[in-house]
Amino acid sequence: MIKRLDVTEEAKRVIHQLAQQHGPLMFYQAGGCCEGTQPQCFVKGGYFPRMNDAMIGLAEGYEFWVDRDLFEYWKHAHFTLDVVDGFGPGGFSLETPLGKTFKVHYRLFTEEELKDLEPVKRNE
Known part of the structure; x- marks a missing residue:
């Protein structure tokens, strides 16, 4: 099955650092408002x-x-979670005090990939 989400090495390092500081994490990417469409990292719950x-996948288990x-x-x-230097919109995300901002790079799936995508989990 084709994954919908990957994580860059730099984002993995930041995720591990945040997990050591805060415990279990979660990510949420909203569709607009004050946080724009930047992925936000929160303490789980x-x-x-x-x-x-x-829920399109796991970022280092989260x-x-x-x-x-x-x-x-x-x-x-396909989403690739990355992290860049700088202060993203809103400042609600846990990486903000580190001077980092999570961001997503997108690419369209190929016709072949679309036939074998991992299913998503829906919040009910």
Whole structure:
């Protein structure tokens, strides 16, 4: 099966650092508002996905949720979670005090990949 989510080496390092500081984590990528569409990292349970939001995979063992409407727009795309230097919009995410911002790089799945995608988990 084709994964919907991958994580860069630099993002993995930051995730491990945050997990050591805060314990279990979760990611949520909203569809707009004050945080834009940047992925946000929270302590697990620090944010509650809405009904029908999509969990597209695990980032170093931690759930990566996408807003239901944003997922409908990006459901044909592969997400690569990365981290860059700088202060992202909102500042709610745990990496902000480190001077980092998580971001996602997208690419469209090929026709072949679309036939064998991992299923998503929906929040019910």
